[in-house]
Amino acid sequence: MATIAGFLMFAVIAPVAGCLLSGLGGWATSGIQGRARTPILRPYREVCHLIATDDRNEGSVPGLYFWMYLVFAAVAGGIIFTSGNLLLCCFVSFMSSLFLIMAGASTTTPRPDAGATGGMLQVVALESMTVLIAIEFFMLSNTFRVSGIMAAISPAITSLPFTFVGFVYFLTVRLRRSPFNLTELSGRTLALVEVAHWYEGIMLLAWTGLFFINGSWASFLVAGSIVLIVGASVFVTHKTLARFEERVSKCAWLVALALGFTNLLFLSLGWTNLLPPILK
Amino acid sequence: MLATPVFLVLFPIAVAGVLLVVRNSRARRVIVGVSTVTIAAGSIVLAVQHLDGVNVYAFSGRSVDFAILSIDATIALSIILTGIRNKKYMVGCLAFVWMAIICWLNLGPARAIRIANPLYVDRFSVIMALIIGIVGGAVCVYSIGYMRTFAAQSSDVLDRSRIFFATGFVFLAAMFGVVFSNDLNWLCCSWQVATMCTFLLISYTQTPGAITNAFRQLTVSLLGGVALVIAVVYIGINLHTLELSKFLLTYLPGTTVALPALLLAFAGMTQTAQMPFHGWLLHSTEAPTPISALLQSSTIVMAGAFLLIRISPVLGGSPSIGWNIAGLTVQLVGGLTFLVCSVMAIGQSNISRMLTCSTIATMGLITVCAAIGKAEILWSAIFLVIFHAVAKPLLFLCVGAVERHMVLCGIDGMDVLFAATPSLNRFMSLGMGAMLLAPFLLFTKWVALSRLAATYDALLVLILLAGGAAASLLWIKLLARTTAVSRNPTTLDVSVSRVELFAIAFFSTLTLGVVVSLPFVSIEVVVPYLAQVYGIVWRALPTDNLLIAAAMTVPLVVIFVGNLQSRGALKCDLLFGAESVALITESRGDDEKQVERPDLGLVPYLPQARLSAIGTTVSVIMLVCGLDAAVRLAVGVI
Numbered sequence: 001m002a003t004i005a006g007f008l009m010f011a012v013i014a015p016v017a018g019c020l021l022s023g024l025g026g027w028a029t030s031g032i033q034g035r036a037r038t039p040i041l042r043p044y045r046e047v048c049h050l051i052a053t054d055d056r057n058e059g060s061v062p063g064l065y066f067w068m069y070l071v072f073a074a075v076a077g078g079i080i081f082t083s084g085n086l087l088l089c090c091f092v093s094f095m096s097s098l099f100l101i102m103a104g105a106s107t108t109t110p111r112p113d114a115g116a117t118g119g120m121l122q123v124v125a126l127e128s129m130t131v132l133i134a135i136e137f138f139m140l141s142n143t144f145r146v147s148g149i150m151a152a153i154s155p156a157i158t159s160l161p162f163t164f165v166g167f168v169y170f171l172t173v174r175l176r177r178s179p180f181n182l183t184e185l186s187g188r189t190l191a192l193v194e195v196a197h198w199y200e201g202i203m204l205l206a207w208t209g210l211f212f213i214n215g216s217w218a219s220f221l222v223a224g225s226i227v228l229i230v231g232a233s234v235f236v237t238h239k240t241l242a243r244f245e246e247r248v249s250k251c252a253w254l255v256a257l258a259l260g261f262t263n264l265l266f267l268s269l270g271w272t273n274l275l276p277p278i279l280k
Numbered sequence: 281m282l283a284t285p286v287f288l289v290l291f292p293i294a295v296a297g298v299l300l301v302v303r304n305s306r307a308r309r310v311i312v313g314v315s316t317v318t319i320a321a322g323s324i325v326l327a328v329q330h331l332d333g334v335n336v337y338a339f340s341g342r343s344v345d346f347a348i349l350s351i352d353a354t355i356a357l358s359i360i361l362t363g364i365r366n367k368k369y370m371v372g373c374l375a376f377v378w379m380a381i382i383c384w385l386n387l388g389p390a391r392a393i394r395i396a397n398p399l400y401v402d403r404f405s406v407i408m409a410l411i412i413g414i415v416g417g418a419v420c421v422y423s424i425g426y427m428r429t430f431a432a433q434s435s436d437v438l439d440r441s442r443i444f445f446a447t448g449f450v451f452l453a454a455m456f457g458v459v460f461s462n463d464l465n466w467l468c469c470s471w472q473v474a475t476m477c478t479f480l481l482i483s484y485t486q487t488p489g490a491i492t493n494a495f496r497q498l499t500v501s502l503l504g505g506v507a508l509v510i511a512v513v514y515i516g517i518n519l520h521t522l523e524l525s526k527f528l529l530t531y532l533p534g535t536t537v538a539l540p541a542l543l544l545a546f547a548g549m550t551q552t553a554q555m556p557f558h559g560w561l562l563h564s565t566e567a568p569t570p571i572s573a574l575l576q577s578s579t580i581v582m583a584g585a586f587l588l589i590r591i592s593p594v595l596g597g598s599p600s601i602g603w604n605i606a607g608l609t610v611q612l613v614g615g616l617t618f619l620v621c622s623v624m625a626i627g628q629s630n631i632s633r634m635l636t637c638s639t640i641a642t643m644g645l646i647t648v649c650a651a652i653g654k655a656e657i658l659w660s661a662i663f664l665v666i667f668h669a670v671a672k673p674l675l676f677l678c679v680g681a682v683e684r685h686m687v688l689c690g691i692d693g694m695d696v697l698f699a700a701t702p703s704l705n706r707f708m709s710l711g712m713g714a715m716l717l718a719p720f721l722l723f724t725k726w727v728a729l730s731r732l733a734a735t736y737d738a739l740l741v742l743i744l745l746a747g748g749a750a751a752s753l754l755w756i757k758l759l760a761r762t763t764a765v766s767r768n769p770t771t772l773d774v775s776v777s778r779v780e781l782f783a784i785a786f787f788s789t790l791t792l793g794v795v796v797s798l799p800f801v802s803i804e805v806v807v808p809y810l811a812q813v814y815g816i817v818w819r820a821l822p823t824d825n826l827l828i829a830a831a832m833t834v835p836l837v838v839i840f841v842g843n844l845q846s847r848g849a850l851k852c853d854l855l856f857g858a859e860s861v862a863l864i865t866e867s868r869g870d871d872e873k874q875v876e877r878p879d880l881g882l883v884p885y886l887p888q889a890r891l892s893a894i895g896t897t898v899s900v901i902m903l904v905c906g907l908d909a910a911v912r913l914a915v916g917v918i
Contacts, residue, residue, distance in 0.1 A: 068838055095717070095835050098756060105760035120756050128749045135741060261742055268738035 006082035011074050018198025019043050021231045028232060043194070050191035065103035066189055070196040072096030077203035080210075083147035086134040090127060093203060096196070097123040122174060125253030129170055132260045133207065136160055139267045150213045157211045158275040159267065164211050166259030168230055171208065173252040175201050175234045205231050282337050284326045285401055285460045288409065292319060292453035296446040303442070309424050312445055316417035319452060323413025327406045331805065334812065336462065336525065337399035344398075345386070348469045352382050355472050359498070368495050374502035381509045382468065385516060390465065393522050400462035400525050403809035407662065408459045408586050411669040412452055416578035418786055419673055420448050423570040425779035426680060430568055434485075444484060451477035451579050458583045464512040464522045471508060471547070471583065475501040478580045481571045482564045489566060497560040501580075504550030504557075511543035514914075528593050528813075539914040541594040542606035542906060544587060545651070549610070551584030552643035555617040555899035558892070561640055565632040569680030572632060576639045577673040585643060585665050588650040589658065593813055596653015605913065607651045609906025613899050614647025615743040620895035622750035626757070627888055631679050634754070635672065638715070641751060642668050648740070655810040662806050663798070667714060670794050674711035674787035678704050681780050703781070707788050709762045714791045716755035717835060792837075 023040035030038045039045075076093035079085065101119055138144055140159055141152045149156065157164055205227045212223035266274060295315040302308050356379035363372030401409075423444070431439040454477060457470030478501065483494035516522050518536075527540070553561035561581070565572050575581060588595075588610075595607035618641050625637035642664060649661035682704055794801075 064838065068835070094752075098716075098759070098835070099838075101756055101760050102763045105763045120753060120760070124749045124753045124756065127752065128745050132741075132745060261738075264741060265738050 003082045003084075007075070007078035010078040010081045014074070014077055014202040015195050015198045018195075018202050019047070021201070021228075022198070025232050025234065047191045047194055050194070051188055053187045063189060065099045066192050066196075068099040069096050069103060070192055070199070072099060073196045073199040073203070077199050077206065080146055080203060080206045083145060083150075086137060086144045086146060086149070087131065088144075089203070090130045090134060093130070093200070094123070094127045096200070097126070100193075100196075121253065125257065126170070126174060129167060129253070129256055129260060130207065132257070132264065133160075133163055133167060136163055136260075136264055136267060137210070139264075140272065146210065149210060150215065152214050155212045155214045155219055159272045160211060160263050161274050162259040162263040162266075164208075166256035166263075168208065169259075170252050170256035171204055171230065172234050175204065201231070201234075281329050281335060282339075282399070284322060284329060285337070285399055285409075285456070288319065288322050288326065288413070288456045289453050289460065291315070291322065292449040292456070296449035296453070299442060299446040299449065305428075305441075308442065308445065312420055312424055315449070316420050320413045320417045323409045326401070326409050326413075330401045330406050331403065333808070334402045335400075336397035337401070338396060339398045345465070348466055349382070349386055352469050352472065353379065355476050356382075359476070359502070366491065366495065368499075371495060371498050371502060374499065374506060378472070378502060378506050378509055381506070381513060382465075385509070385513050386465065389513070389516050390522060393516055393520060395463050395522055397523060397525070398463035398466060399460050400523075401460060402812070403805045404589065404662065405459050407666065407805065408582070409456065411582060411666070412455045412459065412578050414790070415669050415673060415787075416448075416452050416455065416574065418783055418790075419570055419574045419577065419677075420445070420452075422573070422677055422780055422783035423448070425777040425783075426568065426570050429777065440484060440486070443480065447477050447480045448574065451481070451574070455579050455583060459586060462523050462525050464515065464524055464527075467524065468505070468509055468512060472505055474580055474583055475505060478575060481575065482567050484567055484571060493560070493563040493566060496563055500550045500553075500557045500560045504547035504584075507543045507550075508547040511540040511547070514540045514543070524590070528591065536914075537594045538604050538606045539910040541591060541604070542609060542910045544591050545595060545606060545610045545647075546903070546907075548584040548587035548591070549613065549647065551580050552588065552647060553581065553584075553640045554613055554644060554647060555620065555895045556903065558617065558621065558640050558895075562633060562636055565630075565636050569632065569676055569683065572636065573673040573676035573680070576636065576676070577669050581639065581643060582665065582669065585646050585650075585661075588647055589661055589665070592650040592653050592658050592661075594653075595651045605906060605909045607653055609902055609910075610651035611648050611740065612902050612906075614644045614651055615740055615747070616895060616899050616902070617641065617644030618648060619644075619743050619747040619750070620891055622747045622754065624888055624891050625754050626750060632676070632683070635675055635679065638751065638754060639668070639672060641747065645744075645747070648744070655814045658810060658813075659802070659806055662809075663802075666794055666801070667791075670787060670790045671711045671714040674707060674784065674791055675715070677780065677784050677787060678708040678711065681784065704784070705762055707784050709759060710788050710791060712755050712759050712762065713835065714795065716752060716759065 020040065022043045023038075026038045026042055027040050030036065072092050073096040076089050076096060079089040079092060101123060104119065134144055136159075137149045137156060140156055141149050143149065208230050209223040209227045212226055213219045263274075266272075292315070295311065299308060299311060302311060356375045359375035360372045360379075363369060363375065427441040427444060431441060451474060454470045454473035458467060458474060461467040461470055475498065479494050479498045482497055483490050512522065515527050519527060519540075521527060527537075550557050553559075561575070564575060595604070595610055621637050621641035621644060625634050625641060628634035628637055646661045646664050646668075649657045649664070652658075
């Protein structure tokens with residue numbers, strides 16, 4: 001019962017948080033660039049506007065796939081927030097991405113392959129990365145359950161600094177845009193993708209937070225602020241570093257996985273205290 | 281109860297004999313259909329009878345041994361003669377060595393060894409028997425339709441479908457023999473019959489290429505066969521038994537069994553086409569499609585997988601050391617194969633070859649899982665076998681059906697091809713979905729990795745992760761392809777015969793059925809089997825796992841239903857109206873360019889020949905080192 005309630009809470013709260021975070025990012029970006037500040041609620045208005053517009057995609061096959069993308073993204077996030085199993089979360093989130101790919105492939109885009117190619121690599125890389133992190137968490141706490149990982153004595157970051165750096169680097173590339181360049185989408189379908197993207201973002205940020213949490217309250221605070229920083233930075237750098245991003249995004253997954261594996265090697269050698277224990 | 285396994289071995293042989301005599305093609309079709317159903321029914325009866333546990337069958341009589349020995353001799357002689365006729369002396373030599381060892385064993389040391397139970401049926405044999413009986417039989421039924429059109433279309437090739445069907449049924453009999461034999465002599469014999477059948481099937485078209493490919497297979501399989509008999513001799517002389525079950529149960533994993541275990545695994549790895557030996561299976565795709573489907577789903581490749589899983593207890597680590605040299609070698613070779621072949625599969629442009637690459641990769645994964653020798657990981661190996669056995673033939677059958685009608689077998693023509701055949705498209709995506717979601721996500725990532733994480737084995741985690749990623753990439757790419765709407769809607773007249781369509785629909789049902797019944801199979805069959813093998817009461821899987829299994833059906837069904845929609849009904853949503861239409865028209869002109877630039881832009885980084893060469897070299901080194909260490913250990917112990 002509590003689990004179902006948790007899922008429902010997440011289903012409601014995650015898009016709100018995602019929307020706010022994205023709005024905050026836009027607000028900060030406009031400030032940095034010296035433009036007039038965009039309102040924080042702008043993403044919300046945009047989505048509302050999209051929903052209101054007429055949608056000619058409705059009822060088609062891609063529509064079904066897009067819905068599956070949304071539903072599975074929400075479930076994946078819900079699994080983390082209800083202290084579920086991390087591997088299960090990887091699995092479900094992979095399925096959601098799979099549906100996005102299939103949706104992208106089944107729309108008659110001018111160049112479906114172009115977007116799909118990069119998207120597939122990103123999806124598979126993200127999946128490998130999250131599984132790798134789950135395995136490393138397992139090595140530290142002997143469980144895949146979020147509750148068990150959070151009960152650890154010292155936060156995971158002390159043993160997994162390389163993985164964390166790799167993951168965040170990867171996230172900044174991944175979260176900036178949806179894995180597909182679905183430019184020709186409009187109306188409700190686009191709104192759907194946008195909301196699903198928020199779910200996904202919050203889920204991935206929760207993974208980031210997990211690195212910092214042990215039983216104590218202080219750790220939750222630290223984790224919360226780290227998540228806020230990472231989340232906002234994802235949206236802030238959106239425009240200013242666009243060109244740099246172009247260059248690094250292609251190999252981001254490789255770098256991330258290399259860092260993650262280095263860390264795995266250290267763990268299997270028994271080197272668990274790579275950083276002095278913090279937050280005890 | 282004894283009657284069922286014996287029936288399953290003897291009945292197909294009888295059918296094969298009848299098929300060789302019957303010349304009327306209609307009568308042949310009826311015989312094939314009826315006997316296939318009988319064999320499938322027989323395997324189901326066997327399952328019902330034996331699901332409660334282990335049954336060993338005493339079976340006395342020198343006459344059977346004599347029959348086995350004469351079959352051995354006949355096969356060896358025919359191989360030697362074929363070898364000499366085709367100037368393949370290597371094959372002849374190997375067959376001679378094999379025969380000499382068998383004769384020496386049977387006339388010498390084996391006479392003193394009493395074999396109490398030559399037949400052995402347990403839950404795993406039941407699973408294999410169901411696969412052979414149902415999947416193998418269904419492929420035979422499919423072949424009826426395929427072979428008729430094949431013979432009509434390729435007039436330059438002699439119609440040898442009489443021999444094809446006879447060989448197919450002998451093959452099934454040999455497979456049942458491999459699965460039920462507990463007497464290692466019988467196992468060797470069935471193994472060799474299966475090898476011979478593979479040879480006959482691959483050389484079916486009798487073209488020079490086909491014959492070369494067939495000899496390539498024969499050489500590799502004979503190497504495995506020789507390794508198998510050497511292992512049998514070692515077991516017979518040093519451990520004083522010729523029963524597989526005793527070999528597996530009596531001796532704890534450790535140094536003494538490292539050599540025979542490695543040799544048995546070697547035999548298994550030749551049939552599953554592990555890395556130095558992967559060439560034969562890749563080349564076998566040049567044979568007609570049902571042959572590939574038969575070889576890879578329910579016969580020779582599965583024989584290898586069966587042996588590897590069966591001997592898993594002696595490959596696993598002893599409690600004190602944590603690993604043994606045989607298991608370690610097999611793990612590394614299997615892991616390497618999984619990784620390299622998954623990557624190679626992405627770069628393939630011929631779809632049959634690509635499916636075969638992925639078969640080899642899957643077998644590599646099964647090899648790794650079997651070689652680790654832990655109950656949980658063996659669980660995933662068994663399910664991999666089951667999923668592979670139902671999903672692979674489905675894919676091959678779909679490919680075969682379209683390949684024959686259009687000369688297109690490249691992946692890049694696939695969207696065109698499937699736009700023309702929406703029904704096949706739907707079945708194809710189902711098979712791909714099963715291959716993607718079931719084995720690579722649920723099993724490798726979940727069970728194997730979670731267990732590896734507990735053993736802190738960084739290298740294997742890396743190999744499995746990378747190989748798994750490559751494999752998922754492959755299936756995602758294909759799924760996207762089949763989902764993609766054709767950009768040049770051509771109307772192609774594709775007629776799929778009723779028999780073919782029936783077989784394809786049957787495999788689809790089977791695939792869905794396997795997914796749905798996974799929790800049941802796990803609880804009722806696989807877990808009890810593992811508990812019995814490892815002598816521990818292994819708790820059933822955590823509910824999470826079974827939950828995933830349930831969740832897995834959802835996307836499969838959605839993929840299936842989603843593709844039901846007619847392509848023509850799709851509407852494109854355009855932002856810029858006319859401008860976008862212009863873009864589409866323009867991009868249609870680009871199609872030629874896209875065909876030349878196949879997959880993911882990764883192909884330039886994945887040169888097939890070099891990957892294959894690297895894999896071969898490394899795996900040969902691993903095998904040689906492993907064998908060397910095992911021999912040293914064995915000599916030291918003796």
